[in-house]
Every structure is written in structure tokens, then in C-alpha cells.
Amino acid sequence: MNHPVQIIPISPEILEIHWPEKISEPILFEILTTKHYLNEKWPGKIHRMYHGYQVLGIVLIEGQDLAPCISELYAVLRETLQSGYNPSEFRTWKLPVCYDLKLVPALKCYLDKKSIEWGDFVEMHTENSYRLYFYGFLPGFMYLGGLVERLHIPRKAIPDRKIPCGSVAIGGSQTGVYPMDSPGGWYVVGKTPIPFFGKGELRVPFRPGDAIQFESISLSRFNQLTQKENFSWKKWEENG
Amino acid sequence: MAKLIVEKPGVLTTIQDLGRPVYTGLGVPLSGPMDKKSFLLANHLMRKAPADACLEIYMGNLEMVFDTACQVVLTGASVEISCGNKSYLTNEIIQVPKAEKLTLSGFKNGQWAYLAINGSFLSENIMGSQSFYPGITEKSRINSGEEVHYQVAEKSLPLLHAKVKSSVFTNFNDLPAYKGPSFPLLSPDQQNRLKTGTFTLSREQNRMGIHLEEKIKHSLQEMITTPVYPGTVQVTSAGKLIVLMLDAQVTGGYHRVLQLPQRAIGTLSQLRPGEKLRFQLIDLPE
Numbered sequence: 001m002n003h004p005v006q007i008i009p010i011s012p013e014i015l016e017i018h019w020p021e022k023i024s025e026p027i028l029f030e031i032l033t034t035k036h037y038l039n040e041k042w043p044g045k046i047h048r049m050y051h052g053y054q055v056l057g058i059v060l061i062e063g064q065d066l067a068p069c070i071s072e073l074y075a076v077l078r079e080t081l082q083s084g085y086n087p088s089e090f091r092t093w094k095l096p097v098c099y100d101l102k103l104v105p106a107l108k109c110y111l112d113k114k115s116i117e118w119g120d121f122v123e124m125h126t127e128n129s130y131r132l133y134f135y136g137f138l139p140g141f142m143y144l145g146g147l148v149e150r151l152h153i154p155r156k157a158i159p160d161r162k163i164p165c166g167s168v169a170i171g172g173s174q175t176g177v178y179p180m181d182s183p184g185g186w187y188v189v190g191k192t193p194i195p196f197f198g199k200g201e202l203r204v205p206f207r208p209g210d211a212i213q214f215e216s217i218s219l220s221r222f223n224q225l226t227q228k229e230n231f232s233w234k235k236w237e238e239n240g
Numbered sequence: 241m242a243k244l245i246v247e248k249p250g251v252l253t254t255i256q257d258l259g260r261p262v263y264t265g266l267g268v269p270l271s272g273p274m275d276k277k278s279f280l281l282a283n284h285l286m287r288k289a290p291a292d293a294c295l296e297i298y299m300g301n302l303e304m305v306f307d308t309a310c311q312v313v314l315t316g317a318s319v320e321i322s323c324g325n326k327s328y329l330t331n332e333i334i335q336v337p338k339a340e341k342l343t344l345s346g347f348k349n350g351q352w353a354y355l356a357i358n359g360s361f362l363s364e365n366i367m368g369s370q371s372f373y374p375g376i377t378e379k380s381r382i383n384s385g386e387e388v389h390y391q392v393a394e395k396s397l398p399l400l401h402a403k404v405k406s407s408v409f410t411n412f413n414d415l416p417a418y419k420g421p422s423f424p425l426l427s428p429d430q431q432n433r434l435k436t437g438t439f440t441l442s443r444e445q446n447r448m449g450i451h452l453e454e455k456i457k458h459s460l461q462e463m464i465t466t467p468v469y470p471g472t473v474q475v476t477s478a479g480k481l482i483v484l485m486l487d488a489q490v491t492g493g494y495h496r497v498l499q500l501p502q503r504a505i506g507t508l509s510q511l512r513p514g515e516k517l518r519f520q521l522i523d524l525p526e
Contacts (some may be wrong), residue, residue: 136491
């Protein structure tokens with residue numbers, strides 16, 4: 001690890017570790033390594049953790065003294081920074097997405113605005129995998145990096161009242177999946193049959209650092225997968 | 241199983257415990273009580289564990305009928321409580337007879353009250369918490385005519401003991417606040433407005449956040465998404481100030497200009513739209 005980091009106290013309960021302010025995969029991997037390391041090597045102090053692109057937020061258990069925590073954290077960080085990360089821990093997942101205009105009529109609006117043919121769009125959107133940086137905005141909403149520039153589109157000035165659960169959408173330079181019904185300003189371009197939440201847990205196995213590759217499926221395959229009570233990631237990985 | 245039927249649910253009644261700290265990494269909001277101090281007092285008066293679930297009630301006007309005798313206590317906002325021709329105060333143990341109705345008036349001051357029971361409220365526990373949150377729990381509020389199940393403790397609490405004084409919420413407050421990471425990027429004039437200005441709570445408020453009326457116009461550059469916490473004060477690109485509360489999202493793209501400590505979040509939650517506040521900036525130890 002080689003990025004300079006800084007510890008910034010936010011309140012008597014919150015400390016943040018700041019990396020240089022940019023979106024980059026090496027920084028993501030350093031944050032994940034640090035988070036993992038803190039969970040193991042600095043127990044009994046942390047109530048909860050948050051992270052964005054280049055900030056790891058640590059909320060301390062109540063009643064801790066801030067100053068000693070900062071110096072302890074610097075010491076732990078020095079050790080962490082010596083250890084490397086192992087990129088092979090991160091997996092690539094295929095996420096089935098249906099782009100059929102019969103299912104997703106809203107896609108036409110995006111295609112018209114961008115003057116892209118349907119087939120070209122599907123090819124571009126599914127060609128590369130997207131890095132999962134973190135979850136935010138909504139429970140299970142993935143911040144994905146790596147959308148090709150040709151597909152960028154400014155967010156809608158007036159957000160839609162309801163973007164349905166499972167919608168795959170594009171806003172600005174980002175693409176993502178709405179894990180639940182929500183208002184939102186992104187353009188809907190597809191739909192996944194995979195439920196993100198249920199039975200009290202996040203149902204997708206994706207973790208920050210993993211890569212997500214959208215796989216185009218037909219409307220009939222979409223309907224078939226939607227009817228499945230328990231989607232098995234293992235079977236999907238093996239057979240598609 | 242004992243149950244109470246909520247005949248009049250008020251504006252927003254939910255079940256809250258101390259929330260879902262383990263799942264912030266999955267984008268799940270913390271949730272939990274808006275006024276933690278009053279919540280903890282309710283559990284304390286019922287001699288329960290601090291994290292046990294209570295009913296959280298916004299602005300009052302509630303009627304509920306308990307089918308099994310039990311003991312309850314209300315804390316937080318000031319409210320007239322009546323049960324079987326008797327009236328009660330907050331922080332006082334109320335003996336609810338079988339099949340009796342408990343009525344809460346509209347709140348006199350403050351906005352949030354907590355009802356704890358000698359026993360426990362039974363509701364689905366999702367991701368380690370009973371706190372309602374749309375999309376996580378099946379319910380996001382208790383509607384008219386709905387039931388809440390509960391279990392009565394084996395032992396009754398003695399009714400005679402020194403009473404804790406009811407809370408009084410003033411309509412003007414100096415709230416302690418720390419400088420947020422973007423505070424130094426503001427101009428001296430903008431910083432000064434945050435330090436000395438008086439701010440008014442707007443009508444736009446819910447469990448996610450509270451918007452303030454007065455704006456801080458600025459020309460800060462857009463920033464990349466960072467973590468945000470309950471108590472984070474954001475300034476939008478249009479200059480609007482938003483104080484994030486317990487159901488707030490875990491990350492945000494607006495500049496973070498202040499951070500309220502835990503105790504100030506509860507104080508703020510009890511202020512009503514139209515009421516005023518000032519931020520009292522304090523420094524953290526170096």
C-alpha cells in the first residue's frame with residue numbers, strides 16, 4: 001500500500017481515515033484491507049464502519065477517549081499499510097439483466113436521447129464488468145465504477161416518483177440496480193429478476209471489491225428466473 | 241399472545257430499538273430512536289435492557305386498546321395521558337387494566353415520545369433489529385386498526401417510587417456542533433453565518449433528515465461520495481442545510497459542514513418546524 005492517509009476526527013464518536021480524493025481501484029483495495037484489518041486487530045472499540053470512495057468512517061463505541069484512539073489507530077494503520085491486499089479474494093459475478101423493450105419500455109427514452117441502437121447499447125453495457133466500490137443511498141444499492149463514457153447521461157432534472165425494484169439504471173457516469181422501489185433521477189435501461197432483499201438479508205453475494213458483469217437475458221428467461229423462489233448463485237455460476 | 245390494537249395511530253408510530261449498526265456496510269441505515277435519551281429513560285424506568293424495543297410516537301393523538309393487563313411508561317414529549325378515567329404524566333408507571341384504552345393527547349411540546357412496556361413488544365427482527373424501515377421490515381409504520389403483539393413480564397413493578405421529572409423542551413436551542421470536513425472550504429463569511437446565525441427548522445422533516453430554512457449560498461466544487469452519519473449537517477449545491485437523522489442514508493455527495501454530537505441530535509429532534517436554533521461550534525481535542 002502506498003497512498004498517504006490522514007486520520008480526521010469528526011466528533012468525539014467518529015474518526016475518519018482519508019485517502020487522496022479520487023475514485024481509484026487501488027484506493028478501494030486499500031480501504032477494504034484496512035477495514036478488514038481493523039475488524040480483526042482493533043476489536044472492542046468500533047461500533048460501526050462506513051465507507052465511500054476514499055474515506056473510511058469509524059464510529060466508536062460510546063465512552064471511548066478520542067486522543068488515545070487516534071494514536072492507537074495510527075499504530076494499527078502503520079501495520080496495515082505494510083501488509084498488501086490480495087486481489088484474488090475479489091470475485092466476478094454475472095448478474096442477469098433483461099433489456100427487452102417489452103419489459104423495459106423506458107429504455108427507449110434513453111436510447112432516443114443518446115441516439116444509440118438497442119443492440120449496440122446492450123453490447124456496450126454488458127461488455128465490461130463494473131467494480132463494486134460500496135453500498136450506499138439505499139440498502140443494497142451498489143456504487144459501481146467503470147461505465148464507458150459513451151453511455152453517460154445527465155441525471156433527470158426532476159426525479160421520477162418511483163423507480164421499481166430491480167431496475168437497472170444509468171445516471172451521470174454511473175450505472176446501478178435499484179434494490180427496492182425508490183424515487184430516483186436515473187434513466188431505467190433494464191431489469192434484473194434477482195431479488196436483492198428478502199428473508200431479513202441481502203440476497204446477493206456481492207461484496208465491495210467484487211466485479212459485476214451484466215448478462216443480457218431474454219424476456220422468457222427473465223420470466224423463468226422471476227418465478228424461482230430461491231435463486232441459487234451456485235447453480236447460476238455453473239450453468240448460467 | 242397479548243396484543244394491543246392501535247385505534248388511532250397518530251401521524252407516525254413505529255417500533256424502534258437501537259438499530260442495525262452491523263449492516264451500515266450494506267447501505268442499511270442505522271435507524272433507532274430520534275431522541276435516544278428519552279428512549280433509554282423509558283427502558284430504564286421499566287428496568288429493561290437499554291436496547292429493548294419501544295413504540296416511538298410522533299406528535300401524539302393516539303388511542304390503543306390493550307387486551308391484557310400490563311404496565312407501561314411514556315417518556316419524551318409532554319403529553320396528557322389517560323387510561324380508565326385516570327390521568328397520568330410522562331415518566332410515571334401506568335397500570336393498564338385488561339381491555340382498557342390508553343389515550344394520548346396531541347403533544348404539548350416536543351415531537352417524539354417513547355412507550356416502553358414491562359415485558360416486550362414482539363415484532364419481526366430483521367438484520368438484528370426490530371426498528372421499522374421501509375424495504376427492510378414489512379411495515380414502515382403502524383396504521384389505524386393494526387395490532388402490536390406483546391408479552392407481559394412475570395413480575396410487576398412497584399408503582400410507588402421517586403418519580404423522574406418530566407422533560408421540558410424549550411423552543412430555542414444552542415446546539416453543540418463540530419466543524420465538518422468541508423467547513424474550512426467555506427469563505428470566512430459563510431463560516432461566520434454557521435457560527436453565529438440563527439436557523440429555523442422547516443416543515444420538511446422526517447426520520448431521515450431535517451431541512452433548515454436559511455441557506456448558505458456557496459460555490460464549492462462538487463465532491464465524490466463520502467460516508468454520512470446521523471448528525472451530519474450537509475449543504476446542498478443550492479445552499480440548503482440538511483441535518484441527517486437516524487434513518488439517513490449511509491453515504492452522500494453533498495459537502496459536510498458540521499457534525500452534531502449524539503446528545504444534540506436528540507435535542508434537535510424535539511424542536512418543531514418554525515422553532516429556532518444556533519450552532520455552538522466546539523473544537524475537538526487535537
